[in-house]
Amino acid sequence: MIDIQTFSETHQRYFGLNIVFGKTKNKVSCHETVVTVEVKTFFGTFIGEGSNKKAAKANATEKALSSTICPFLNR
Secondary structure: OOOHHHHHHHHHHHHOOOOEEEEEEEEEOOOOEEEEEEEEEOOEEEEEEEOOHHHHHHHHHHHHHHOOOOOOOOO
């Protein structure tokens, strides 16, 4: 697993484009908040959820890394 910054730098080197985070949504239930964030990459858009924005971004990035179409991850 790599962090958001390393993923972003690798994506930028590989494609010449930066990743873009967008569409932040907050869902509040009785006792917890769930933040939803999407990350747009050259090879797709991935959605992550977490208890805060940082966790949601990390989860979205992790989904992008674990996708079968991520071209720069050595499996």
